Amino acid sequence: xxxxxxxxxxxxxxxxMEAHLVLSKKGFNVSSFGxxxxxxxxGASASQPNVFPFGTPYDDxxxxxxxxxxxxxxxxxxxxxxxxxxxIKSSPERFQDCATTFDVVFTCExxxxxxxxxxxxxxxxxxARPVHIINIDIPDNHEDAMLGAIAICDFCEMLRDSDDIDExxxxxxxxxxxxxxxxxxxxxxxx
Numbered sequence: 001x002x003x004x005x006x007x008x009x010x011x012x013x014x015x016x017m018e019a020h021l022v023l024s025k026k027g028f029n030v031s032s033f034g035x036x037x038x039x040x041x042x043g044a045s046a047s048q049p050n051v052f053p054f055g056t057p058y059d060d061x062x063x064x065x066x067x068x069x070x071x072x073x074x075x076x077x078x079x080x081x082x083x084x085x086x087x088i089k090s091s092p093e094r095f096q097d098c099a100t101t102f103d104v105v106f107t108c109e110x111x112x113x114x115x116x117x118x119x120x121x122x123x124x125x126x127x128a129r130p131v132h133i134i135n136i137d138i139p140d141n142h143e144d145a146m147l148g149a150i151a152i153c154d155f156c157e158m159l160r161d162s163d164d165i166d167e168x169x170x171x172x173x174x175x176x177x178x179x180x181x182x183x184x185x186x187x188x189x190x191x
Contacts, residue, residue: 003159005030006105007152008112011039012054012092015108015138017085018145019152024088028156031102032088033095035115041078044069054094058086077142095119101191102131104159106152108138113185120189127191132169135185136176151180 005028009016012034020032034054041050041061050068052061062082065073073079085092096119105120107113113135120131134155138148155176162168173184 002029003103003156003165004101005156006033006095006098006100006102007031007108008033008035008095008105008116009108009138009140010034010036010112011041012094013039013041013085014081014140014142015145015148017081017088018142019106019108019149020088021084022149022153023156026153026157028153028160031093031098031100033093033098035095035112035119039092041065041082042076044072052092054097055091057091058082058089062086081142101127101129103165104132104134104156106155107133107135108140108148110135110137110185117187117189120191123191125191129191130166130188131191132165133187133189134173136180136182147180151176151182154179 005023007016007019007030012032016032020030023030039052039054039056043049050065062079065078095116105116107116113133117133136148136151138144158172158175159165173186177184
């Protein structure tokens with residue numbers, strides 16, 4: 001059975017999209033999301049982010065940043081990031097607006113983990129279908145996003161090789177924590 005995987009960060013821009021790219025190249029059934037109220041992309045200063053509604057096409061964001069300051073957004077990697085994103089899917093999606101169910105949801109920081117757990121537990125459903133929610137703290141920068149994507153992919157490969165995920169999950173978490181030097185949170189919720 002192919003696992004259905006979601007990767008969630010705040011704005012569905014950097015960490016979740018890098019993992020989406022890596023996992024899709026390895027043949028995983030993956031979707032990516034954000035949990036924030038809006039999509040935020042660093043601007044000219046920390047107090048002036050570029051803010052877009054979820055659903056704004058990555059192409060539109062790319063053109064907006066080119067028009068605002070092509071040199072700045074090339075130098076800080078935002079145009080590269082948006083170019084990568086628009087090759088993966090059309091626009092950022094918000095996890096709370098998604099009705100799809102997943103076998104495993106990876107989050108990229110603890111506050112995102114809390115938001116995902118709260119959202120799934122607040123849904124009304126009679127499916128009684130379990131979902132494993134796993135947090136791997138990944139700092140929000142390009143290099144750590146790549147390293148985090150590799151850690152998530154390695155974790156997914158161990159899941160794929162398992163005959164019984166529920167039975168093997170704690171062992172897989174321990175192995176992934178040891179291999180990548182990252183502490184993980186895990187809970188099971190139900191759709």
